[in-house]
Amino acid sequence: MNVAVLIKQTPDTAELPKVTVAEAQSGELQATMVINPWDEFAVEEAIDLSDRFSCDTTAISLGREGETDALKHALAMGVDSALHVDESVVEGGDEWATAEALAAAVRKVDGGEDVEIVLAGKMSVDGNSGVIYAGVACKLGWDLLVNVTRIVDIVDGTLIAEQAFEGGQETVEVPLPVVISVAKEINEPRYPSFMGIRKASRAAIPTLGREDLEFPLSRTTRWTDLNKPETEEVQVRIFEGASVEEKAAQLADALMAERVI
């Protein structure tokens, strides 16, 4: 039973507001690119599973040519190996094409036999869809757990996990193989160690390209009219009262007049 973890390289969240429409269209971003913050939890959980159940871990990332910093980060944290999928294999495709490519990459890990758990983050900070792992589960024909806050145990090929949703929390049992998207409550991602960083910088990261992956390209949507939402110029009104009570009264008046209360 081995583990694959899906990670995406995404812009540093502090630089997201600077992304332009042209950059979003071309995919050539000026921003500093890092591992998608949600995916750090998935990487940490993969390493944790390998400690608990002595399994091998592989990080998989589909991205532009040579875009391997996120994979190196995962290696530096402690995953055993990394696999890069060249984005050109899904050029012009939709989410399901990406899912198909990632599922194909999962099947290629270690000859495709042993991966029984695929971990993913909750959402990418650039795509914001939270659908890729659902697509991967669908393409692999595996079960899917989402927003998992704890992997309790794996007993006789059955994984026991806790899942959170808006209305509560549940414990669920599912036979392997399974795709799991993790919630941030699941763990505290470690910082890469110095040794880890050195090891990662020397690691060879194989790439899968068009010659390695073949599938019909799904294209079910067309994205048009990309634009920057206008942030409404709001001129803030600061209440200047003699006392805090006076300011509070003025604010309460204003909010009652807005009819939002």
Add this chain to the structure above:
Amino acid sequence: MAILVWIEQNDGQAVSNCWELLDKAKVLGQELGAEVAALLIGSDVDDSAQQAVAYGADHVYAAAAPHLAHFRLQPYAAIAEQAVARTDAVAFLTNASIRGGVLAATVACRRNAGIAANASDLWVEDGRLVAARTIYSGNIQARIQFESSLAVASVRPRSFPMPAPTDGSGSVDNLDVRTQEDDIRQKISDFRAADAGEVSLTDAHIIVSGGRGVAEDPQKGFELVGELASALGAALGASRAAVDAGYIPYKHQVGQTGKTVRPDLYIACGISGAIQHLAGMGNSKIIVAINKDADAPIFQRAKYGIVDDLFSAVPALTAEFRKRL
């Protein structure tokens, strides 16, 4: 031909955001010449089915069986696909909750249909459905046109106004449930419902949030913020700094790595307004900031502000509202 809307249930109760969606589907259905079908899956769906009629569904398709009491993707997605086929659906819409999101994605992927995840608007153009959504955490807006015959969207809560129920004249049909408990791989062994009575952040019309500004006395600070929230019937939010410091549990976190909210009124108390916080609440209709630093970035997005110590300003505001409400 139909627009099919999944009505999510939590503990046997319909999630109210789904009525916003159903009402929108009526408008879209008129333009597309499609009827509006509501899909209910659960163990007891009768009340929710009647509600769906009251909120305007032309047809309600109900799949009821004891083993469907809790959401499990495998049987729910199978039933949703069955309903898509039965209604000849041109669109399948869900509420963009955790479950709605994954149900929409799974049905879309299985039928090789286009998806607009976390959509914020839907309309009809040249006889086809179009969706709007944002990417790059709210920093780029896009329009999604569907090339597939089925269009699937999960729609953010509070994207459309809440309708009023009417008499309704729609009919309720039962779907036959083909999956048995034995066919379902996932087993739920324990289920704990969230605290009742707490206003959920994603549904809230008003949110009062606290940040690191309470640091001087975090316990007292969140008590004051909580009192203002309860005086307004608001949900309680927090910044990541407050969550990371352990002042309040993560489920209250608003922002990039917390919840995305769009209330009518968002009151930020002792929150600086970091980009990652704004990513979660920047679409609030009216933002109010209480902060002792007049230069805090939150004031660039706020409509109203009080520059003062939150330990005195927040209770003063609570007292004002208690007088008036």
